[in-house]
Amino acid sequence: MSDQLVYAMEVFLNGLMAGVLYALVALGFVLIYKASGIFNYAQGVMALFAALTLVGIMDGQVPFAHLINAMFGTELHHFGWHLPAVVAILGTAAVMVLLSWMVQKFVFRHLVGQEPIILFMATIGLAYFLEGFGDIMWGSDIKKLDVGLPQGINAWIDNVTFNIFDYGFFIDNLDIVATVIAAILVFSLVLFSQYTKQGRAMRAVADDHQAALSVGINLNFIWVMVWSLAGFVALVAGIMWGTKSGVQFSLSLIALKALPVLMLGGFTSIPGAIVGGLIIGVGEKLFEFAIGPMVGGATENWFAYVLALIFLVFRPQGLFGEKIIERV
Amino acid sequence: MKKTLATMALAATMVAGPVMADLVFPSMSYRTGPYAAGGIPFADGYADYFTLLNERDGGIGGVMTQVPECETAYNTEKGVECYESLKGSGGLVYQPMSTGITYQLIPKVTADDIPMLTTGLGRTSAKNGKVFSHVFNFPANYWDGASGVINYLSGENAGDLKGKKITLIYHNSAYGKEPIRTLENLSVKHGYELKTIPVDHPGQEQKSQWLQIRRDKPDYVVMYGWGVMNQVAIQEAANIRFPMENFIGIWWSGSEVDVLPAGDVADGYKAVTFNGVGRDFPVYDDIQKYVVDAGKAAGNGNQIGTVMYNRGIYAAMLAAESAKTAQEIHGVADITPSMMRDGMEALEMTEEKMTSLGFPNFGPAFKVSCENHGGDGLVGVTQWDATAKEWKLISGFAPSDAEVIQPLIDEDSAAYAKEAGIEAGCK
Structure with a gap:
């Protein structure tokens, strides 16, 4: 087998892994859009906020310390504890639920019945607010996130592929963990939406708000629940990406990676987010590998969108999205 | 009232005298x-x-x-x-x-x-x-930085970089592209093989780039990065087990925030500097x-x-x-x-x-x-000590290669002068 083919196989596998990470971000968008028709621009910032909160709780950082110290002349910085990752994750999940409740109560409850563009603009406002709020609450320095996830080359895959191809494949342990977690997450979400009362209510709300209301479904509860789920997904994405690069402002920009995934997979399909992520991940990595060197490299950012556009032309609702039919 | 206020202001100015x-x-x-x-x-x-x-x-x-x-x-x-x-x-x-x-x-x-x-x-x-x-x-400047890196690596190899493979991984922006020409010209002089790999803003995802580096097996990697690109690059270098002491960044890729997120695996990473x-x-x-x-x-x-x-x-x-x-x-x-x-x-x-x-x-x-x-254009080299969590200056401030850099400066500034209609000269 030629070297180039072997390398392409390695790139393909890494593309799949990268795609899973993109899909993790896209999932949060899908959940909210599916249930409320809102394209949540703040999803990337929610991942940042969740990761900041996780590190803050783990390391016992005093929230708003800078502000408190400036106002009262105190020297507060840390509570002096270091919590286990599991406890911190549960604490952060609780914070994300609280955030979802506040977003629903103070923003979207007042915008019921408004045009989608108004709701979208509200999420832009929310994104910038959360960004600044996260800064004030936890500070803007880069934080190391270590919840015990393994990183680095997977030795077993390296050895096995070396024995077969005389070249060991590089697969990051963190990417393998992300794949397993994403699979569990998607499976759980599908089970939840298909087999639980709240899940069925969520699907009913997604189909028709008015009809759901008329059969006694509490819209506010469902929306808080959906935003909480999206917040949890954001936390998972924040952990994965934050472990790779540290927790910092740039984490919010991972949303840019989710957009082509959504265009391709559809805004309303959970499996679509996964399949879309895999196609984008593999497509951009293979293009960079095969064509990148001929055109100066750095093709991934734009090629992902080209790929999504090509799919859009032939299937505007995305691969798994629901076809919108409006009758006159 | 207006007149009273104006009089008071004038009087205050006179009493105070000239204020610097x-x-x-x-x-x-x-x-x-x-x-x-x-x-x-x-x-x-x-x-x-x-x-x-x-x-x-x-x-x-x-x-x-x-x-x-x-x-x-x-x-x-x-x-x-x-x-x-x-x-x-x-x-x-x-x-x-x-x-x-x-x-x-x-x-x-x-x-x-x-x-x-x-x-x-x-x-x-x-x-x-x-x-x-x-x-x-x-x-x-950036070209001094590039030259400083090559001078340092040359010193590490007893003055002989012939046949060595050096990869530049850079922020795909005007800043990141600055050293390419200098490194190309220096490669002619020193005989090393140069490969350049861009990373798009912000640089959160660099898997392709580091897979390429892993395949190419360069002797040294030079980085012109900024922001999250630095932290991800250092982590990815560690992931592919690239020897950290052969990874050297420009001064914008050599601060605490660049290495701390990677933890102990960043130990030995180097960066050029012009300040202590x-x-x-x-x-x-x-x-x-x-x-x-x-x-x-x-x-x-x-x-x-x-x-x-x-x-x-x-x-x-x-x-x-x-x-x-x-x-x-x-x-x-x-x-x-x-x-x-x-x-x-x-x-x-x-x-x-x-x-x-x-x-x-x-x-x-x-x-x-x-x-x-x-x-x-004197630059020094620093190295990260992950145990002590501090940068250490491991060389003195040494001059860059003016023989290569000065012609490039003359050429580029002459092009700008022509483009902007500037007549070169001292005031």
């Missing part, structure tokens, strides 16, 4: 956005040094200083807006801390007769003061006493001694020394931006002067002139 305006050193900071982690300590260091001068020395030459700040978020448009809005404050010198902003401001500052200092960044050929009359980039590391300098005793302990620090004091804080302090010190030189040249304390330009062009930093200021061996000695706005 403060010397203004605007800070074009970025405390928000994707690059805030580097921007905040720099801005704090810049502000703290002028606070020190005010509190300890009563300003510069008896005139107090002030540092109005404008947030650029490392965004070129915002940076230009900041310049325009701060211009009215009478700013003596602008330090944009961004290559993109620098490129936009070059024609503006020249037309406005206001100097700009782009220490370690910006347009490298601005070193030619005969073309770029108002732009200064002492003590070192750590806080073992006498000036920091004064900053602690007059600024931090007095509750006048721009930040909370925990950044003192970090690479970016030191760079901010250093940039402020160079501006302050230029102002002093301008005061001496023109015989007035209340200098104008035009006079400041003259001071910058006549600046001479000697080791004796730096020691007397509390900065012994903090940066290279250099002398500025009309022909040379960039100093002598």
Whole structure:
């Protein structure tokens, strides 16, 4: 087998892994859009906020310390504890639920019945607010996130592929963990939406708000629940990406990676987010590998969108999205 | 009533006598956005040094200083807006801390007769003061950095880089592309094989790039990165088990925030520098006493001694020394931006002067002139010690390869002069 083919196989596998990470971000968008028709621009910032909160709780950082110290002349910085990752994750999940409740109560409850563009603009406002709020609450320095996830080359895959191809494949342990977690997450979400009362209510709300209301479904509860789920997904994405690069402002920009995934997979399909992520991940990595060197490299950012556009032309609702039919 | 107020104001002015305006050193900071982690300590260091001068020395030459700040978020448009809005404050010198902003401001500052200092960044050929009359980039520029890396690697290989494979991984921007030509020309001279790999902004995902590096197996990787690109690159290098001591970054890829997220695996990573590391300098005793302990620090004091804080302090010190030189040249304390330009062009930093200021061996000695706005391009090499969590200077400040760099500067500045219709010459 030629070297180039072997390398392409390695790139393909890494593309799949990268795609899973993109899909993790896209999932949060899908959940909210599916249930409320809102394209949540703040999803990337929610991942940042969740990761900041996780590190803050783990390391016992005093929230708003800078502000408190400036106002009262105190020297507060840390509570002096270091919590286990599991406890911190549960604490952060609780914070994300609280955030979802506040977003629903103070923003979207007042915008019921408004045009989608108004709701979208509200999420832009929310994104910038959360960004600044996260800064004030936890500070803007880069934080190391270590919840015990393994990183680095997977030795077993390296050895096995070396024995077969005389070249060991590089697969990051963190990417393998992300794949397993994403699979569990998607499976759980599908089970939840298909087999639980709240899940069925969520699907009913997604189909028709008015009809759901008329059969006694509490819209506010469902929306808080959906935003909480999206917040949890954001936390998972924040952990994965934050472990790779540290927790910092740039984490919010991972949303840019989710957009082509959504265009391709559809805004309303959970499996679509996964399949879309895999196609984008593999497509951009293979293009960079095969064509990148001929055109100066750095093709991934734009090629992902080209790929999504090509799919859009032939299937505007995305691969798994629901076809919108409006009758006159 | 109006007449009474006017009379009172006039009387107050007469009683007070002539009031000298403060010397203004605007800070074009970025405390928000994707690059805030580097921007905040720099801005704090810049502000703290002028606070020190005010509190300890009563300003510069008896005139107090002030540092109005404008947030650029490392965004070129915002940076230009900041310049325009701060211009009215009478700013003596602008330090944009961004290559993109620098490129936009070059024609503006020249037309406005206001100097700009782009220490370690910006347009490298601005070193030619005969073309770029108002732009200064002492003590070192991007090409000095590239040359410094190659000189260091050459030294590591007993002066022979022939046949070695060197890969440049760079931020796909005007900044990141700056060293390519220099490294290409140096490869002809030294005989190494150069490969360049771009990373798009922000650089959160670099799997393809590092898979390529893993396949290519270069002897050394040189990085011109910024922001999250640095942290991800260092982590990915560790993931593919690239030897960290063979991975060397430019000064914008060599601060604490770049290596700390990776933890122990970043141990041994190197970066070139033009300013000292750590806080073992006498000036920091004064900053602690007059600024931090007095509750006048721009930040909370925990950044003192970090690479970016030191760079901010250093940039402020160079501006302050230029102002002093301008005061001496023109015989007035209340200098104008035009006079400041003259001071910058006549600046001479000697080791004796730096020691007397509390900065012994903090940066290279250099002398500025009309022909040379960039100093002598001396750079040192630092290495990260993950156990001690500190950068260590592992070489002295050594000169760059002027034989290769100067023709490139002459060529690029001549092209700019032609494009902008500038007649090269000294004022």
